[in-house]
Amino acid sequence: MSETATAADEADPHAADLAIATTGLTKRFGHQIAVNAIDLAVPRGSVFGFLGPNGSGKTTTIRVLLGLAAATSGNARLLGNDVPTELAEALPRVGALIEGPAFYPFLSGADNLRRLDSADARADPATRDARVARALDRVGLTHAARKRARAYSLGMKQRLGIAAALLTPRDLLVLDEPTNGLDPQGTREVRSLIRAVAAEGTTVFVSSHLLAEVEQICTHAAVMHVGSLVAQGSLDDLRGTGARVVRVETPDGDRTVAEFARLGLDAAQAGPALRPRAGEVVVEAPLPDDGPAAEDLVAALVAAGVRVRGFDVARPSLEDRFVALTGEGFDVAR
Numbered sequence: 650m651s652e653t654a655t656a657a658d659e660a661d662p663h664a665a666d667l668a669i670a671t672t673g674l675t676k677r678f679g680h681q682i683a684v685n686a687i688d689l690a691v692p693r694g695s696v697f698g699f700l701g702p703n704g705s706g707k708t709t710t711i712r713v714l715l716g717l718a719a720a721t722s723g724n725a726r727l728l729g730n731d732v733p734t735e736l737a738e739a740l741p742r743v744g745a746l747i748e749g750p751a752f753y754p755f756l757s758g759a760d761n762l763r764r765l766d767s768a769d770a771r772a773d774p775a776t777r778d779a780r781v782a783r784a785l786d787r788v789g790l791t792h793a794a795r796k797r798a799r800a801y802s803l804g805m806k807q808r809l810g811i812a813a814a815l816l817t818p819r820d821l822l823v824l825d826e827p828t829n830g831l832d833p834q835g836t837r838e839v840r841s842l843i844r845a846v847a848a849e850g851t852t853v854f855v856s857s858h859l860l861a862e863v864e865q866i867c868t869h870a871a872v873m874h875v876g877s878l879v880a881q882g883s884l885d886d887l888r889g890t891g892a893r894v895v896r897v898e899t900p901d902g903d904r905t906v907a908e909f910a911r912l913g914l915d916a917a918q919a920g921p922a923l924r925p926r927a928g929e930v931v932v933e934a935p936l937p938d939d940g941p942a943a944e945d946l947v948a949a950l951v952a953a954g955v956r957v958r959g960f961d962v963a964r965p966s967l968e969d970r971f972v973a974l975t976g977e978g979f980d981v982a983r
């Protein structure tokens with residue numbers, strides 16, 4: 650790793666803490682803006698979810714970061730190195746899996762990795778077999794090392810792709826939709842592999858259109874919406890910015906609203922309950938962090954003669970937040 654402080658590091662004291670940093674990064678295809686002036690800040694050591702629906706610009710951003718496409722304007726740094734002028738310095742420390750790995754179908758998994766390793770001028774041929782064996786072991790494919798790649802399941806191919814990306818130690822692993830098309834078992838395998846790689850200190854930048862996936866494996870996230878970055882930060886920060894909401898299911902809607910008003914809460918009926926019983930409604934009110942405690946609210950409602958059938962205090966879920974930001978639903982498949 651280069652320890653030399655660059656001009657940009659001096660200008661921004663946090664730059665050295667970032668595995669990926671972009672400012673105003675823009676990519677146009679003709680008149681279409683695929684990536685619109687995004688400022689990404691991916692902390693070193695994070696598992697960073699790059700979240701957005703299909704077509705929101707994730708793959709294009711990744712292609713620019715890896716030097717596979719040229720930015721129209723803006724700046725990007727990968728592991729502290731300018732993209733594209735210093736990319737050659739960063740790339741040996743970056744493993745990437747984008748748009749599905751391509752393997753020779755008639756070669757075994759191990760032979761595919763050997764070929765890729767031999768294409769790396771820095772890789773010592775004398776230790777090649779050991780590297781390949783370790784990479785296969787890491788992704789749980791030792792048992793299938795001699796099997797032809799064409800006989801691998803999609804999940805095994807994806808893991809072989811990650812093994813290829815991890816043939817040499819990496820500071821950053823970039824994965825574009827790594828669980829796309831996988832069955833639940835393959836999905837679990839790839840996700841636990843990502844956690845294991847991150848636990849060893851590698852920063853992982855993973856794009857996904859699945860909010861649940863990002864919630865399960867990521868420490869940080871950025872949300873893309875038609876080419877723009879609409880939010881980023883730690884998952885706790887992204888969750889925490891929404892105010893708490895108290896929610897009551899009751900047949901006594903008007904009385905609940907009145908009691909909440911007496912307690913200083915701005916309540917409103919929010920439609921019928923999910924599984925309504927006769928006349929039951931949901932009443933919701935924003936609950937400030939210094940507002941009444943949940944147990945006091947319940948006690949006050951009961952004392953006022955409200956029949957409380959359901960009661961809940963929660964912050965809006967990440968999904969609620971992201972739908973509010975992007976105006977779109979996310980695929981919530983697990």
Ligand SMILES: Nc1ncnc2c1ncn2[C@@H]1O[C@H](COP(=O)(O)OP(=O)(O)OP(=O)(O)O)[C@@H](O)[C@H]1O
Nearest residue numbers: 678681682683701702703704705706707708709710
């Ligand atoms: N080579 C290209 N030429 C023209 N338009 C492109 C090209 N590559 C991407 N686009 C357009 O740029 C926009 C962003 O695409 P991109 O593939 O980056 O999105 P994405 O978020 O990765 O979605 P997906 O998950 O579907 O790949 C889309 O509207 C796409 O059609």
